[in-house]
């Protein structure tokens with residue numbers, strides 16, 4: 001965990017009092033809605049279909065139990081008793097009253113949580129691997145760099161009014177759980193031939209109306225230079241990014257229009273002119289940040305404790321363990337994913353009571369730490385293996401032990417028409433229907449890893465382009481239709497899915513998905529071949545045929 | 552539109568000369584970049600200070616040769632959402648060493664004062680009277696800064712390092 005010090009706390013409190021003043025001026029009419037809009041967005045406040053929506057940052061997805069309890073409290077006291085974990089390591093509350101927001105922010109600030117820059121045309125919450133610091137084989141804990149970047153991008157005096165929003169994601173593992181290739185800047189921590197740690201820098205990825213996979217702009221930037229290099233990219237973007245058309249204002253369009261080589265030359269020239277700047281990170285500064293991350297005092301534990309051997313006789317436990325428990329870098333420990341995807345539930349929702357209970361379990365079994373992943377699930381990052389059976393029982397009672405992580409019912413979905421003013425179609429009810437269709441765990445197990453992603457409109461908040469199966473809501477003559485893509489992925493081999501044919505009406509979506517899955521089961525050349533790999537091998541044609549032959 | 556300079560509301564000594572209007576023989580003037588670039592040397596020879604309003608869509612490089620003879624550069628925020636002038640300000644101050652008046656014009660609201668002053672602005676044509684009056688209080692809103700800029704304020708990272716040093720020295 002990163003411990004905020006007096007300086008961090010002071011800054012957050014100063015932000016809260018500034019926002020309190022801004023809300024007061026809005027309520028008195030001193031600020032117009034147009035002026036206030038920018039200010040509230042910088043604090044994560046949207047005006048949605050039914051109410052204000054409030055988005056709170058969970059930097060690099062790490063939460064303490066105390067912080068999670070405070071989020072539960074906010075859900076209870078200021079909202080309707082639940083929150084919605086998003087694909088951006090944020091949590092959203094859908095029913096907040098504007099006049100109460102400053103109080104909610106002040107309560108969050110007490111535990112080192114803020115909503116700065118979770119929205120608006122600035123540098124958004126820096127995201128990272130939810131298994132950072134515990135995943136076996138990672139180069140180093142990417143959160144140290146995420147935190148350095150979090151600080152640097154917070155209230156940046158040059159880049160708080162960019163052409164458009166700006167998202168940075170960091171991974172330090174071979175397997176990319178942070179989806180860096182669909183971010184404005186993706187950073188991959190690795191070591192060069194001399195054993196020095198630095199970043200491969202990718203730029204210009206993103207989904208939405210015009211999806212792009214990020215391109216490598218520099219294979220290696222030394223850690224000490226990462227701030228100046230990012231600053232150079234942002235300065236070029238701030239000056240040359242399009243401002244005439246919001247659909248073309250993201251950095252991906254600038255990179256695309258200039259071409260990556262020309263864009264890279266501009267950035268290099270800017271970087272060269274910055275010279276050896278105040279942004280160069282001293283070794284001792286990096287170490288200072290590193291020193292404020294604390295790690296649990298792990299015990300020396302056996303690889304295979306008796307408790308686990310015994311519990312293995314219970315097939316229900318085994319099913320859950322195989323699905324939700326991942327290896328940890330320390331022997332005797334594991335990383336446990338908590339599925340927020342129960343059958344029939346809205347993906348990513350957690351009630352205040354669940355949050356409180358998870359905080360208690362984290363205290364008991366995970367050194368008080370919780371993680372939030374972009375798949376809209378939570379994780380307990382340091383669970384002793386001997387505690388797994390007990391933990392499982394407790395999670396099961398809370399409805400958080402659905403053994404479907406990475407399976408067909410582990411669906412990522414945006415709020416869609418149920419909450420979002422931009423939506424063309426519903427997302428959540430589609431997800432709910434699909435979790436019912438595939439509720440049988442044996443079937444889901446047999447199908448294997450398969451990611452379904454749903455967005456209610458072209459903005460792609462549900463990452464539909466990179467779903468193994470992507471579902472996008474569109475509107476046709478006032479009715480909800482859905483375009484289906486297949487073969488997308490968001491990992492280290494990220495790519496966009498391919499459209500299989502004409503959009504289908506709401507009532508047919510679940511059937512179509514079932515058809516696609518059945519086609520896959522018939523077409524895969526062995527049970528281990530994943531759905532995406534079958535699509536890669538065969539293309540969309542056989543799936544298209546199966547879906548449209550009878551429609 | 553009130554002008555805040557050096558932290559106080561002051562009278563604007565610069566006369567905005569409209570496009571096409573004749574330049575007065577002396578006195579401080581603020582003119583457009585296009586007009587200035589037509590014949591910079593002649594304009595700079597005038598008796599009286601020269602200030603240039605530089606558009607945010609044009610690289611400041613073209614202004615650099617004249618910086619040491621300019622009394623003011625006015626940068627433009629056509630809307631508060633358009634932040635190009637922040638980059639221009641930092642480039643003028645930090646890269647090109649400009650030390651004359653750097654003025655923010657256009658949609659200038661109190662909520663941007665901290666950002667603007669950190670980026671190097673020291674004069675503000677403020678849109679609303681109430682905002683101008685609140686300048687002193689709003690510009691002091693923050694006491695902690697994460698990024699190093701030309702304003703020379705010590706960043707949080709560096710303050711922590713200093714704290715560490717003084718702690719270990721005291722032991």
Ligand code: HEM
Pocket residue numbers: 046048053085086087088092164182183205206207208209250413414415419420421422459460461462463
């Ligand atoms: C309900 C309120 C929401 C609104 C009004 C909203 C609005 C938007 C808009 C306008 C975009 C497109 C931006 C662009 O392409 O430049 C976008 C993108 C995105 N949103 Fe949301 N969103 C909302 C909720 C969410 C939620 C709940 C999630 C997570 C589940 C989310 C995650 C994302 C992501 C990941 C993108 C990125 C697409 C990209 O890479 O370009 N948003 N959102």
Ligand code: SF4
Pocket residue numbers: 414415416417420421422423424427455456457458459460461462
């Ligand atoms: S994808 Fe569209 S419908 Fe879904 S949350 Fe984003 S903006 Fe709203």
